[in-house]
Amino acid sequence: MSGIYIHIPFCKQACHYCDFHFSTSMKKKEQMVLAIAKEIGMRKSEFENEIVETIYFGGGTPSVLENSELQLLIDTIYENYRVSENPEITLEANPDDLSKERIFELSKSPINRLSIGIQSFYEEDLKMMNRAHNSAEAINCLTEATKYFDNISLDLIYGIPGMSDEMWRQNIETALSFGIPHISSYALTVEPKTALRKLIDTGKIAEPQDEVASNHFMILVETLEKKGFIHYELSNFGKENHFSKNNSAYWLGKKYIGAGPSAHSYDGEKRGWNIANNSLYLKSIQKNVLPIETEILSKSDRYNEYIMTGLRTIWGISLDRIENEFGSEYLEYLNKQTQKFLNDDLVFIENNILKPTAKGKFLTDGIASDLFYLNLEE
Template identity: 80%
Template sequence: MSGIYIHIPFCKQACHYCDFHFSTSMKKKDEMVLALAKEIQMRKSEFKDEVVETIYFGGGTPSVLTTEEIQFLISEVYKNYKVAGNPEITLEANPDDLSKDKIIELSKSPINRLSIGIQSFFEEDLTMMNRAHNSVEAKECLEITTQYFDNISLDLIYGIPGMSNEKWKQNIETALSFGIPHISSYALTVEPKTALNKLIQTGKIAKPSDDLAQEHFSILVETLEKNDFIHYELSNFGKENYFSKNNSAYWLGKKYLGIGPSAHSYDGISRSWNVSNNTIYLKSLAENKLPNEIEILSKSDRYNEYIMTGLRTIWGVSLDRIATEFGNDYLDYLQKQAQKFIYDDLLFIENKILKPTRKGKFLTDGIASDLFYLNLEA
């Protein structure tokens, strides 16, 4: 199984917390769509032996594209790659782009999964984050979307300064009231080069609290599990048969091709990434050059990535796979490093699979970094 990710580097406005690559100017949108199509064509040899089972439009805000532009890019994938019979094709979308007409158009297109950036149903939160939509649009778009799409995910942000536990519960309950089968939820994090960081430094917004985020995370897990959601990745919850196939492939170490400025690719041995600059990207493609850098991953790099992704998921880290793929030195090191976390009831081993306990889930990334092997040669 392999996937193709297409990065759409445009947004109507900049969210205060976001550090993804995008431009708020749409002047080069038409040129960018043609360049994306060209990169899709130029890289087909990389996937000549692969079957594409997922196509994912991320960003940025992919829903700023017209349905015709989206269909054009999908058709370019079909022209140049072997595509599975019923691929998962996801479009990330913002509520303000999802008018009834746009939703109906998309429902008639090859798009069969929507990932909608709600973030919060409260007006004051959306204003603080500088989201392009309001709370009314958030609810109205879900009311309409659920009539035309079955496979829908929505994003929620927790740990927002000043958000009470009760208010957070209301956000979750509102999401559940629409019958959505998948929820992705992330703690509000402060990235260095964002407006949010400046607002915190100048005292206009309080700094997010780790303790509050942990409380909200616990409420999230408990509430969604009571409503038959499976907590299959640290930030992702899906009902049975509604896990994101695209994201699951990332976490399980499958190959993927990243198209567009700033997009990353992975083939099991190396990782590459495109330049995070629209102008340079467009110029390079016009000159028939791929504007990317490539890093060959050492054995330690691959081990560390498996630890990081494995611990975040319901599938955990297989001790047998560690031994087979990386060797007994890595296995011995992992078991030794894991002991203190097992003792503290943060990790456990079951059927030769290492996983975080309920108590350890929120701390997964920090635990994983302590299990990394930094001193082995490639």
């Protein structure tokens, strides 16, 4: 299974917390779509022996593209790659782009999965984050989208300053009221050089508190699991047969091509990333040069990636795989580093699979960093 990720580097406005690559100027949108299509064609040799099972439009805000532009990119993939009979084709979308008419148009397109950036149903939260939509648009788009799409995911953010436990519960219940089969939920994080960082530093917004985020996370897990959701990755919850195939492929180490500015790629041995600059990306593609840097992953790099992704998912870390793929030295190191977390009931081992406990789930990134092997001779 392989996937193609397409990064659409445009947004109507900048959310205060976002540090992804995008531009709020749409002047080069048509030019960019043609350039991404060209890159997709230029890279077909990378997947000569692969079958594409997922196509994912991320960003940025992919829903700012016209349906004809999305169709052009999908057609380009079909022209240059072998695509499975029923691929998962996901469009990340903002509520303000999902009018009744647009949703109907999308339902007639090859796109069969929507990932909608709701973030919160509270007006004050949306204004604080500088989201482009309001709470009424969030409700309206879900009302319409669920009429035409069975496979919908929505994003929610927790740990927002001023959000009480009851408000957070209400956000979850509102999402559930639409029968959504997948929810991705993240703690509000303060990245360097973002507007949110500046607003906090100047005292205009309170600093998010880890204790609040941890409590919201526990409420999220408890509520969704009671409703039949499977907590299959730290930030992702899905009903049976509604896990994100695209993201699951990332976590399971499958190959993918990332097209567009700042997009990342992985082929099992090396990782690549496109230049995160729209103008330089366009100039490079015009010269028939791929604007990509690559690095060959060392054994310890691959081990560390497996530790990070494995600990975050329901599939866990296979101790057998550690020994077979990386060797006894890595397994001995992992067992040694794991001991303190076993003692503190933050992880457990079952059927030779290492997983976080309920108590340890919120701390998995920190636990993983302690299990990384940083100084091994290659």
